[in-house]
Amino acid sequence: MRVQILRAAAIAAVPTFVAAFPATAQNTNDITAIRQELTQMRQMYEKRIEALESQLKALESAQAKKAPAATPSASGGRSVRDNSFNPSIGLILNGKLSTFSADSSEFAGFAVGEEGERGRKGLGIDESELNFSANVDDKFAAGLTAAIVREGGEDKVELEEAFVQTLPGAGLPDGTRIKAGRALWTFGYLNELHAHADDFADRPLPYRAFLNNHFNDDGLEFAWVLPTDFYTEIGGGGFRGDDYPFGGASDGIGAWSAYARVGGDIAANQSWRVGAYMLSGTTDGRATNEDAVNFVGDSRLYAADVRYVWAPTGNNRDSEVILQGEYFLRKEKGTYEDTDAGTGAVAFNDDASGWYLQGVYKFAPKWRVGLRYSRLDAADVPAGLAGSVLDSAGHDPEAFAVMADWSNSEFSRLRLQYNYEELGADNPDHQFLLQYIMSIGAHGAHPF
Amino acid sequence: MIRFATLVLAAAIAAAGAFPARAAVDVFACEPEWAALATDIGGDRVEAFAATTVMQDPHHIRARPSLIARIRRADLLFCSGAGLEIGWLPVLLQRGAPAGVQPGRPGHLMAAEHVALLDKPAVLDRAQGDLHPEGNPHLHLDPRNLVTLAGVVAERLALLDPEGKAYYAARAEAFRATWNRAIAEWQTRARVFRDMPVIVQHKAWSYLVAWLELKEVAALEPKPGLPPTASHLESLLRLTRAQNVAAIFRAPYDSPQASEWLSSRAKIPALTLPYTVGADTRDGQGARTLHEVFERTVTLLETAAKRKAQP
Numbered sequence: 080m081r082v083q084i085l086r087a088a089a090i091a092a093v094p095t096f097v098a099a100f101p102a103t104a105q106n107t108n109d110i111t112a113i114r115q116e117l118t119q120m121r122q123m124y125e126k127r128i129e130a131l132e133s134q135l136k137a138l139e140s141a142q143a144k145k146a147p148a149a150t151p152s153a154s155g156g157r158s159v160r161d162n163s164f165n166p167s168i169g170l171i172l173n174g175k176l177s178t179f180s181a182d183s184s185e186f187a188g189f190a191v192g193e194e195g196e197r198g199r200k201g202l203g204i205d206e207s208e209l210n211f212s213a214n215v216d217d218k219f220a221a222g223l224t225a226a227i228v229r230e231g232g233e234d235k236v237e238l239e240e241a242f243v244q245t246l247p248g249a250g251l252p253d254g255t256r257i258k259a260g261r262a263l264w265t266f267g268y269l270n271e272l273h274a275h276a277d278d279f280a281d282r283p284l285p286y287r288a289f290l291n292n293h294f295n296d297d298g299l300e301f302a303w304v305l306p307t308d309f310y311t312e313i314g315g316g317g318f319r320g321d322d323y324p325f326g327g328a329s330d331g332i333g334a335w336s337a338y339a340r341v342g343g344d345i346a347a348n349q350s351w352r353v354g355a356y357m358l359s360g361t362t363d364g365r366a367t368n369e370d371a372v373n374f375v376g377d378s379r380l381y382a383a384d385v386r387y388v389w390a391p392t393g394n395n396r397d398s399e400v401i402l403q404g405e406y407f408l409r410k411e412k413g414t415y416e417d418t419d420a421g422t423g424a425v426a427f428n429d430d431a432s433g434w435y436l437q438g439v440y441k442f443a444p445k446w447r448v449g450l451r452y453s454r455l456d457a458a459d460v461p462a463g464l465a466g467s468v469l470d471s472a473g474h475d476p477e478a479f480a481v482m483a484d485w486s487n488s489e490f491s492r493l494r495l496q497y498n499y500e501e502l503g504a505d506n507p508d509h510q511f512l513l514q515y516i517m518s519i520g521a522h523g524a525h526p527f
Numbered sequence: 528m529i530r531f532a533t534l535v536l537a538a539a540i541a542a543a544g545a546f547p548a549r550a551a552v553d554v555f556a557c558e559p560e561w562a563a564l565a566t567d568i569g570g571d572r573v574e575a576f577a578a579t580t581v582m583q584d585p586h587h588i589r590a591r592p593s594l595i596a597r598i599r600r601a602d603l604l605f606c607s608g609a610g611l612e613i614g615w616l617p618v619l620l621q622r623g624a625p626a627g628v629q630p631g632r633p634g635h636l637m638a639a640e641h642v643a644l645l646d647k648p649a650v651l652d653r654a655q656g657d658l659h660p661e662g663n664p665h666l667h668l669d670p671r672n673l674v675t676l677a678g679v680v681a682e683r684l685a686l687l688d689p690e691g692k693a694y695y696a697a698r699a700e701a702f703r704a705t706w707n708r709a710i711a712e713w714q715t716r717a718r719v720f721r722d723m724p725v726i727v728q729h730k731a732w733s734y735l736v737a738w739l740e741l742k743e744v745a746a747l748e749p750k751p752g753l754p755p756t757a758s759h760l761e762s763l764l765r766l767t768r769a770q771n772v773a774a775i776f777r778a779p780y781d782s783p784q785a786s787e788w789l790s791s792r793a794k795i796p797a798l799t800l801p802y803t804v805g806a807d808t809r810d811g812q813g814a815r816t817l818h819e820v821f822e823r824t825v826t827l828l829e830t831a832a833k834r835k836a837q838p
Contacts, residue, residue, distance in 0.1 A: 217631075246621075246629065247620070247621075248626040248629050248632070253599070254623060254625070256621070256622075304595060304596070304599055304623040308596060310592035310593055312595075312622075340592075342591070342596075343593050343596070344591060344593040347582070350589070350592065350593060351592075388589065388591075392580070392582035392583065392780075393580065393582065394582055394587070394780050395587055396586075396587045396782075397782045443754075444754040444782075488656075488753060489614070489657070490653060519653075523617065524613065525614075525618070526590055526618050526622075527589050527590050527592055527618075
């Protein structure tokens, strides 16, 4: 402001000065002299203004530096506004164009839940995810994820997650946390992730067959990161026993889990994590295949996962390689009944397994390609189930997937994927999936 | 399963017992500059670990298992803040970090909360790129901010380790004295290249540009956080001719492709400035200390200015 006034004064002063000369001074010499003097004056004023400007700048920056020091804030939060206590809100929009060459897609030897089935054909939106999260107070944080999905020709709201969890200041020993409510529980690698964070447009076969894509029962889980140099985490939980692979729980705790994980770095450019998991429970009635198949009994799942990430100098901005694999083993003891095949309740006691292995290569800041193979090995079925859904007739479901995706920013991604699936004998299915995933609003940090 | 769990537990307890005698304060620094500053002020009383290196873009880090394990025993978390670590630090804070380094505690130190930030966006819209609503987080590149932070670190360390209070205060005072002299000297040398027009790879250099009174005419990134595109580089090529640009700045972690392309076409040098402490594995250069970061930067700029003066 002060500088502006000065500048105005200087500009005003120059013509006054000129006007003060007698009108008789008209020869060229005089004009040159006046011009020179004018230039000198202008330079002088400009220098002075410049000096004052830099002085002002220095004072201003000194003041600006003092200001935050006067109100030291030790909080990690962003600046406080009226609605700053509103939870973080995020929306994930997700759409797909899918083409399938086969008319139907049934898993040979497996009873599969609704979400584990092949997706919808044609154009359509996938799950639209709505996330809310915030700290409750100094001891608790909470979050909710609602997925709006199209099921059976209707748009339905599915409560994917609604949980509270302890913050490290809650008074529990360091490194421990407890999460309660409904959540994507710790089991294998992918289960904790929302589908939008996956590297492929659909989940690998073992997730579809053994978990109906994800396990998010109501329950409670604790975790403890051990105070070791090496990353070690152990944990476990108790669940209602209502969500696939369980179901029909009416009382108490129907299922429980335990896990252990280790991980570390190899030099500056590689890191890895390996885990072992168990999920066990009693099923009072798990209806699958559009309620045609029912299982009652004990179901126990074991899983192992491994993830390895390589990036030159550990900088994944421009390129990165991720290798990931999981193995599942399911032991079931109880009775299966396939009403379509009219088997009646048949005693069952056997193991089924499945695994997948995938690699994703980021070769440019926006581009990635990926390859995945997954397969399932069905259980041997008792004579009473011959000819039912559970009879694999010697065929083990397998699937190949190839994908390429382009992420304009960390908030948008377009993906093209080709799947070759042979889930049933002599039923090859060529699938093309074109997908977009967009995120608006707050977006939480992703785990390793 | 139970036997396995017991084994894991036993191994954990053995490992915990095997820790060597520790320094008084364990510092988990998100970036190398903060590990260096904590060591400069804390001396032998601190053990500082840097979660990232000069070869890693601090915006893009994975919440790796090793980092979860490492933050588990930190007494002081020291980061840039202002959203620089938003993609990974929240996971570490939630998963492994002890109560003492959580937001609001003395062990939680975000540099951005103690200095005036530049480039605060007036409008928050992701169409403008990956914006930091709080302002530009690359604040360590104005050495005057380091002088301010030296005092803050000394205070925090004294809160966490009261026995060392006098020690930290003395070291902070010595740091301030040395740095104020060095800053005055760098500023004198910088007069040669005052108002020199430069192009930056990312808005990572705003504080350096403001401090040395350079003129930032453009960035290689079309929008903050978005990788350079061919069409944008073409437009910059025209700009370099119009504006008489003297140099292109990039950090050791930046891919050299875009800056080299422009450099070879526009015939202006692409400079890898040290950005922070650590060895540059690409050209074998790099700064070993914070002082070297600025010493090398000023020297490189002097050379660029000289080159420009004699075409």
